[in-house]
Amino acid sequence: MTVDEDQTARPAAASPELEGRLGFGAVFTRHVVAARYADGGWSGATLQPFEAISLSPASMVLHYGQAIFEGLKAFRAADGSALIFRAADCARRFRRSAARMGMPELPEDVFVEAVRAVVAEDVDQVPSAPGCSLYVRPVMFAAEPSLAVRASTEYVFLVVASPVDSFFAAGRTMIDVFAMRELIRAARGGTGDVKCAGNYAAAMVAKSAAVAQGYDEVLWLDAVEHRYVEEFGAMNCFAVTGRPDDGTATLVTPPLAGTILPGHTRATVLTLAARRGIPVVERPLALDELTDPDGSVTEVFAAGTAAGIAPVRTVGGSEGVLRKLGDEPGPVTAALAADYAAVVRGAAPAEDGWLIRVPG
Numbered sequence: 001m002t003v004d005e006d007q008t009a010r011p012a013a014a015s016p017e018l019e020g021r022l023g024f025g026a027v028f029t030r031h032v033v034a035a036r037y038a039d040g041g042w043s044g045a046t047l048q049p050f051e052a053i054s055l056s057p058a059s060m061v062l063h064y065g066q067a068i069f070e071g072l073k074a075f076r077a078a079d080g081s082a083l084i085f086r087a088a089d090c091a092r093r094f095r096r097s098a099a100r101m102g103m104p105e106l107p108e109d110v111f112v113e114a115v116r117a118v119v120a121e122d123v124d125q126v127p128s129a130p131g132c133s134l135y136v137r138p139v140m141f142a143a144e145p146s147l148a149v150r151a152s153t154e155y156v157f158l159v160v161a162s163p164v165d166s167f168f169a170a171g172r173t174m175i176d177v178f179a180m181r182e183l184i185r186a187a188r189g190g191t192g193d194v195k196c197a198g199n200y201a202a203a204m205v206a207k208s209a210a211v212a213q214g215y216d217e218v219l220w221l222d223a224v225e226h227r228y229v230e231e232f233g234a235m236n237c238f239a240v241t242g243r244p245d246d247g248t249a250t251l252v253t254p255p256l257a258g259t260i261l262p263g264h265t266r267a268t269v270l271t272l273a274a275r276r277g278i279p280v281v282e283r284p285l286a287l288d289e290l291t292d293p294d295g296s297v298t299e300v301f302a303a304g305t306a307a308g309i310a311p312v313r314t315v316g317g318s319e320g321v322l323r324k325l326g327d328e329p330g331p332v333t334a335a336l337a338a339d340y341a342a343v344v345r346g347a348a349p350a351e352d353g354w355l356i357r358v359p360g
């Protein structure tokens, strides 16, 4: 058997012609930042060409899956600079994920500088068209060659970047979601509230089942009763109850109770809603509330770094379509999506520490 090494290295230049056809995570910029952990300490992080890396077949990540990652974006601002959104928050969550997975914690300043360096080196690859951005993916994995069942003593930290447009297939902007009742994503005490690769590995089969039935994304329910909404496959979940025109609109999202990921887009949406004076309630949200056409839920949307703010069109399940919410984003979803787009591109005020500007 031969391994085609070209499959592992596919940098491609973003260009105005490509914008709108980039998809998600299919092309990469020319450089990465890499650092190694061994003998109890980190090597200096260095900028390197994007190319295949050499790994022992016994590397522990291949056998036991000790791996964590982050996701953040750089956006093109009107003045031509690139704005990196919430890098410091990602650095903090990366440390928390590392601690949960028995991995060494990367200093936050090293993380942030690595992200800044990758964006700065290939800043020409930050797309400028609406809906496009440079997705930055820091990852850390166990690299010690060993089959011993314990935490690795060696790790690799990498930051790769990918010019992207729509997260969903065929540029879908409104999504159909499939409520999964048979499988669960996370239970208390597990790893659901950290960003480890295994959470996503174990979820692929559910995503595939959803897609096979014509849906865009899976909607996970709680592990105990299979009744309360947790999060989508790669985004947090929000519902709007009431309506803005009669002053009753309220934003509802499940609380961070140990099984869902504390998303930075989630946190941003909560801030943006507060700025608009929309009341926010973090409480358990039953699937029945989302699907009851006579109930108080008027809008549902997903929020995540990769997907942005994605309005939900349909909620379905194994018995078929449970609720059609509408073919257009609801007014609260549309307003928050517009606010988000303005903040990340520097067109509306950001909170302290949200943006790092990289000259264009």
Ligand code: COI
Pocket: 070, 071, 072, 200, 234, 235, 304, 305, 306, 307
């Ligand atoms: C993100 O939204 O950045 C994520 O990491 C979720 C997914 C792409 C795995």
